[in-house]
Amino acid sequence: MKKTYPAIFLIFLSACTATSGVMEAENGVYLISAQGSAYCGGTACANEAAYDEAQSFCKKKGARAVLLSQEEREVDMASGFASWGTYGGVASGGAYPAGNARLRFKCATN
Numbered sequence: 001m002k003k004t005y006p007a008i009f010l011i012f013l014s015a016c017t018a019t020s021g022v023m024e025a026e027n028g029v030y031l032i033s034a035q036g037s038a039y040c041g042g043t044a045c046a047n048e049a050a051y052d053e054a055q056s057f058c059k060k061k062g063a064r065a066v067l068l069s070q071e072e073r074e075v076d077m078a079s080g081f082a083s084w085g086t087y088g089g090v091a092s093g094g095a096y097p098a099g100n101a102r103l104r105f106k107c108a109t110n
Helices: 004-014 043-059
Strands: 017-019 029-036 064-085 088-108
Touching: 017 043, 029 043, 043 064, 043 088
Parallel strands: none
Antiparallel strands: 017 029, 029 088, 064 088
16 A cells, blocks of 8 residues: 555646647747646746756757746636535635746757
């Protein structure tokens, strides 16, 4: 049973962010976008995921990522829950701040 806790944690953590993958734009400029859920910090988490993937991409080329521009946006994600039973029901919900980030970068040798 103890071995399932790390697996559950990794599944939960992977649900926090999603990235587009690196896309080539023009003249050695690359783009990447990421979304971060409210559970991991929204915009800050999205920026970190995009930056980390950009660095990994450039590292494979023997270089490092140099940011040219960065955009970020907070998005409110709505969530709701309702349950009814023999003795009544309950409903709850709210808006939770998620975030998007978009980076333009180049790979530069050290």
